[in-house]
Amino acid sequence: xxxxxxxxxxxxxxxxxxxxxxxxxxxxxxxxxxxxxxxxxxxxxxxxxxxxxxxxxxxxxxxxxxxxxxxxxxxxxxxxxxxxxxxxxxxxxxxxxxxxxxxxxxxxxxxxxxxxxxxxxxxxxxxxxxxxxxxxxxxxxxxxxxxxxxxxxxxxxxxxxxxxxxxxxxxxxxxxxxxxxxxxxxxxxxxxxxxxxxxxxxxxxxxxxxxxxxxxxxxxxxxxxxxxxxxxxxxxxxxxxxxxxxxxxxxxxxxxxxxxxxxxxxxxxxxxxxxxxxxxxxxxxxxxxxxxxxxxxxxxxxxxxxxxxxxxxxxxxxxxxxxxxxxxxxxxxxxxxxxxxxxx
Amino acid sequence: xxxxxxxxxxxxxxxxxxxxxxxxxxxxxxxxxxxxxxxxxxxxxxxxxxxxxxxxxxxxxxxxxxxxxxxxxxxxxxxxxxxxxxxxxxxxxxxxxxxxxxxxxxxxxxxxxxxxxxxxxxxxxxxxxxxxxxxxxxxxxxxxxxxxxxxxxxxxxxxxxxxxxxxxxxxxxxxxxxxxxxxxxxxxxxxxxxxxxxxxxxxxxxxxxxxxxxxxxxxxxxxxxxxxxxxxxxxxxxxxxxxxxxxxxxxxxxxxxxxxxxxxxxxxxxxxxxxxxxxxxxxxxxxxxxxxxxxxxxxxxxxxxxxxxxxxxxxxxxxxxxxxxxxxxxxxxxxxxxxxxxxxxxxxxxxxxxxxxxxxxxx
Numbered sequence: 001x002x003x004x005x006x007x008x009x010x011x012x013x014x015x016x017x018x019x020x021x022x023x024x025x026x027x028x029x030x031x032x033x034x035x036x037x038x039x040x041x042x043x044x045x046x047x048x049x050x051x052x053x054x055x056x057x058x059x060x061x062x063x064x065x066x067x068x069x070x071x072x073x074x075x076x077x078x079x080x081x082x083x084x085x086x087x088x089x090x091x092x093x094x095x096x097x098x099x100x101x102x103x104x105x106x107x108x109x110x111x112x113x114x115x116x117x118x119x120x121x122x123x124x125x126x127x128x129x130x131x132x133x134x135x136x137x138x139x140x141x142x143x144x145x146x147x148x149x150x151x152x153x154x155x156x157x158x159x160x161x162x163x164x165x166x167x168x169x170x171x172x173x174x175x176x177x178x179x180x181x182x183x184x185x186x187x188x189x190x191x192x193x194x195x196x197x198x199x200x201x202x203x204x205x206x207x208x209x210x211x212x213x214x215x216x217x218x219x220x221x222x223x224x225x226x227x228x229x230x231x232x233x234x235x236x237x238x239x240x241x242x243x244x245x246x247x248x249x250x251x252x253x254x255x256x257x258x259x260x261x262x263x264x265x266x267x268x269x270x271x272x273x274x275x276x277x278x279x280x281x282x283x284x285x286x287x288x289x290x291x292x293x294x295x296x297x298x299x300x301x302x303x304x305x306x307x308x309x310x311x312x313x314x315x316x317x318x319x320x321x322x323x324x325x326x327x328x329x330x331x332x333x334x335x336x337x338x339x340x341x342x343x344x
Numbered sequence: 345x346x347x348x349x350x351x352x353x354x355x356x357x358x359x360x361x362x363x364x365x366x367x368x369x370x371x372x373x374x375x376x377x378x379x380x381x382x383x384x385x386x387x388x389x390x391x392x393x394x395x396x397x398x399x400x401x402x403x404x405x406x407x408x409x410x411x412x413x414x415x416x417x418x419x420x421x422x423x424x425x426x427x428x429x430x431x432x433x434x435x436x437x438x439x440x441x442x443x444x445x446x447x448x449x450x451x452x453x454x455x456x457x458x459x460x461x462x463x464x465x466x467x468x469x470x471x472x473x474x475x476x477x478x479x480x481x482x483x484x485x486x487x488x489x490x491x492x493x494x495x496x497x498x499x500x501x502x503x504x505x506x507x508x509x510x511x512x513x514x515x516x517x518x519x520x521x522x523x524x525x526x527x528x529x530x531x532x533x534x535x536x537x538x539x540x541x542x543x544x545x546x547x548x549x550x551x552x553x554x555x556x557x558x559x560x561x562x563x564x565x566x567x568x569x570x571x572x573x574x575x576x577x578x579x580x581x582x583x584x585x586x587x588x589x590x591x592x593x594x595x596x597x598x599x600x601x602x603x604x605x606x607x608x609x610x611x612x613x614x615x616x617x618x619x620x621x622x623x624x625x626x627x628x629x630x631x632x633x634x635x636x637x638x639x640x641x642x643x644x645x646x647x648x649x650x651x652x653x654x655x656x657x658x659x660x661x662x663x664x665x666x667x668x669x670x671x672x673x674x675x676x677x678x679x680x681x682x683x684x685x686x687x688x689x690x691x692x693x694x695x696x697x698x699x700x701x702x703x704x705x706x707x
Contacts (some may be wrong), residue, residue, distance in 0.1 A: 069619065088623035116675060117423070118680045122679070123632050123678075125622070125632075126622075126632065126675075126678060127675060128639075129619050129622060129623055129671075129674065130623070130674040130678075131671060132619070132671070133619075133671030134668050134669060134675075137665060137666075137669075137670075140662075140664040141665050141668065143661060182671075192673070220558075254616075257432070258503075260499065261499055261500070261503060262501070264496060270493055270495060270496055271493075295584050300511070302511045303511055303513055304507070306506075306511055308503055308507070308509025309500050309501065309502070309503030309505075310500075311501040312488065312499065313497070313500035313501065313504065316492050316496045317486065317492055320492045320493070321490065
């Protein structure tokens, strides 16, 4: 691979993703003039927001060498219980306070994950599988199982749900919530690239033992990571409630593997130590582009899932083939698993 | 009722006697002992709490009918985990088989009449199983030839197979299944549901393959130490291919059981099974990093979770409270394991050295 080409590809195949997205966009634009409208673009942005927030959390966990499948349960637990509590209390402290409370709830649930994972050094997939069941079970058994519709939501939440950043007459609108989503994405990017905490996450994912030897407090970093990811998931859950104007305790859970697929498509390594916010954004956008607009290519919408599956396989397949080229002889052998989390 | 309880006690004491004898003679495989204990404990607990409902033959039969499909899927994931991989696509493969059989049966029935469709049933079932095997082989190709990490390869194929099933069915539930399959779901031999017998047969077969055949040895060594396996002249490519084909085959049989329980198939059936099955496999003592797993442990874990599920419904607890129990059991067992493990000086490495040697006498 020549230097220029690999620079274009980006550290995590971001360049490749941009190329794929461009190809898809051009194909869609050629096959349907309806594609290049503000409405299509705004719909894409709107449908990408919630998955993106979840994906940022998944990204951080993947970079640290783990896999988190409990984030949808945390998201809906935090969002639903907060909204229900606010309604029950008859108060309406405003959407930002509600979001803050939800994020606090999410952080506490994340703390549970973090403590179990870091203290007992258990495989992250297994732990989060367990906590996913527990969180969802507790939510529906003890907190509430009733669908909360727009009529019952606090007025301030409904007001926020209807606020647009940009209105194009006849062409849809850009939802206001894009602002906090972009802010969060930038913050996560800065956190990962500019702070000791962020670099520690990469270090732990790259080689836990080496990270420990250079003096990183692995346990503390992991606990804070899961607290942060829990809070992020809760924000995603609130975003889901605000955009959908309802709180349904049965929703969100079940989407975890789709989100992980988008993040992996975005170039994050399942072995940890690699991944970027830019790649994740591109991965999420590509998946949503396909989900929203596959019909424009003349492909029935039932093909969405299969199309995302094929893309994911092509993506990871290209990575696998690319990774083994430098030393051609190790073709047959799987890289030896470094940590127990990896295979889990 | 009391007769049955007596018989049960009889069986219990015999099992326990046999168990302690086994304990004395061989090193008990990791996972089997604790799962057996957990199974007995949970069973006794629910039997004492709600003897009328829980020990009711109908309930016991229902458990025997519901558990096998989960058990087969768990075995399918187990063998992948034995090589250090995982198979997330098992449910999608099972649905692939079920959908193939159902739609072929309906198509033949429409074209040539019901009787002809019944006549073709064995062939239709065979084609269905073949579909499962082919899907498994594709997983094997991606993992062994292309070299994609199993969790990613099967995450992708899970989406792909599920997506293709959606395309084929148009997202709706299709119905129809050969009458032989349908009647199989309701039949019992000597009080034991046929489905349970199928699960046990498959499990015994798999245990023999893993413990008594060269293929099984290769699979175990591949998971325990891939480098050593390669230096021993084992081709990782064919071993992994074989592993995922077996996984596809077991999933295909699970797909047939789906149909026999309920003569309809859809792309969404059992979507919550993927994670449940992983819980079962890990509870059954399978090392997620590969190299160690026992068929018996996974079977016992399947039964334990089924007992808890039935027991919870006997106690009128909801499916969500069952979900809580599932999570608590999983994390509880893992934490206990780890606390015990902490006494060893070195942290766990996915190597052979700090793991009990797999005993060939599990089944």
